[in-house]
Amino acid sequence: MTTHSPALPSDVLLRAEHLTVRFGGLLAVSDVSFDVRRGEVFTLIGPNGAGKTTVFNLISRIYQPTSGSITYAGTGRAPLVLTAQPAHQVAGLGIARTFQNIELFEHASVLSNLLIGRHTQRESGFWSELCFTPKVRAAEIRAREKVEEVIDFLDLQHYRDQLVAGLPYGVRKVVELARALCTEPELLLLDEPSSGLNVEETDDMAFWIQDIKNDLGITVLMVEHDMGLVSKVSDRVLAMNQGEVLALGTPREVQNHPGVAEAYLGSIDDVSSLRRPAGAQPARRA
Numbered sequence: 543m544t545t546h547s548p549a550l551p552s553d554v555l556l557r558a559e560h561l562t563v564r565f566g567g568l569l570a571v572s573d574v575s576f577d578v579r580r581g582e583v584f585t586l587i588g589p590n591g592a593g594k595t596t597v598f599n600l601i602s603r604i605y606q607p608t609s610g611s612i613t614y615a616g617t618g619r620a621p622l623v624l625t626a627q628p629a630h631q632v633a634g635l636g637i638a639r640t641f642q643n644i645e646l647f648e649h650a651s652v653l654s655n656l657l658i659g660r661h662t663q664r665e666s667g668f669w670s671e672l673c674f675t676p677k678v679r680a681a682e683i684r685a686r687e688k689v690e691e692v693i694d695f696l697d698l699q700h701y702r703d704q705l706v707a708g709l710p711y712g713v714r715k716v717v718e719l720a721r722a723l724c725t726e727p728e729l730l731l732l733d734e735p736s737s738g739l740n741v742e743e744t745d746d747m748a749f750w751i752q753d754i755k756n757d758l759g760i761t762v763l764m765v766e767h768d769m770g771l772v773s774k775v776s777d778r779v780l781a782m783n784q785g786e787v788l789a790l791g792t793p794r795e796v797q798n799h800p801g802v803a804e805a806y807l808g809s810i811d812d813v814s815s816l817r818r819p820a821g822a823q824p825a826r827r828a
């Protein structure tokens with residue numbers, strides 16, 4: 543199996559080409575192609591069941607596409623066919639993600655969760671870990687420094703020693719984001735960062751995402767339903783419906799695309815958020 547591919551244009555970090563995923567008789571993703579450019583926030587929108595999380599699961603290598611491929615060109619690496627890589631190598635390639643339903647160790651502290659997240663990208667072997675060699679010690683110091691940096695960056699100092707289980711939902715969402723950042727990703731996948739958050743927490747999330755892009759220089763690929771957040775932070779938006787690409791463009795272009803409003807007709811909340819007058823609060827999904 544080949545792992546190298548023709549070079550991508552220098553501004554492209556990830557290229558999805560003709561992705562198709564079939565679950566039995568269901569076509570969850572159908573011939574989906576897009577580029578994620580370095581340094582942008584690229585957002586997937588679409589009604590429930592459109593195939594957005596399935597696309598994330600292809601990039602994370604949780605699913606194998608039925609056909610099509612994903613090419614990834616991390617800085618300083620030759621472009622490689624991601625869809626030919628084993629799942630455990632994805633974090634080592636500089637790709638981190640958060641999940642639609644938060645996935646944290648509930649009975650561990652915030653700090654432990656972040657350190658565990660950091661450990662997923664350790665390159666040292668079993669024996670050097672066991673013997674705590676200078677290389678391992680240096681990596682441990684670097685891990686702790688990075689974790690503290692992220693705690694400061696996301697304002698989590700107050701929660702660092704608390705158990706995740708006792709934290710409000712909105713804080714857990716930020717902890718999950720922190721865990722992903724601790725791996726120092728080049729590409730960050732956020733699956734519905736605002737789901738379950740109130741209006742104020744959603745505004746905070748928009749600021750974090752903008753800071754992640756502008757201050758940390760991390761490319762963000764996001765799935766999101768809240769059109770207020772999508773418009774605020776996205777450079778480009780891809781709208782999907784029933785596994786297919788409906789529209790691709792700026793947030794405004796995609797929101798004004800007639801097929802997009804039509805696709806949302808099944809969900810009153812989502813249609814109201816698409817039609818919301820400027821300045822009004824976004825409609826929230828249950």
Ligand SMILES: Nc1ncnc2c1ncn2[C@@H]1O[C@H](COP(=O)(O)OP(=O)(O)OP(=O)(O)O)[C@@H](O)[C@H]1O
Binds near residue numbers: 568589595596597
């Ligand atoms: N492992 C699986 N086995 C069978 N069907 C699946 C599997 N994963 C997803 N699907 C189906 O694929 C379709 C796309 O699902 P997906 O989770 O990608 O949608 P989504 O766009 O993320 O929706 P939502 O906005 O509700 O999160 C749905 O019909 C879903 O039921």
Ligand SMILES: [Mg+2]
Binds near residue numbers: 594595596
């Ligand atoms: Mg989903």
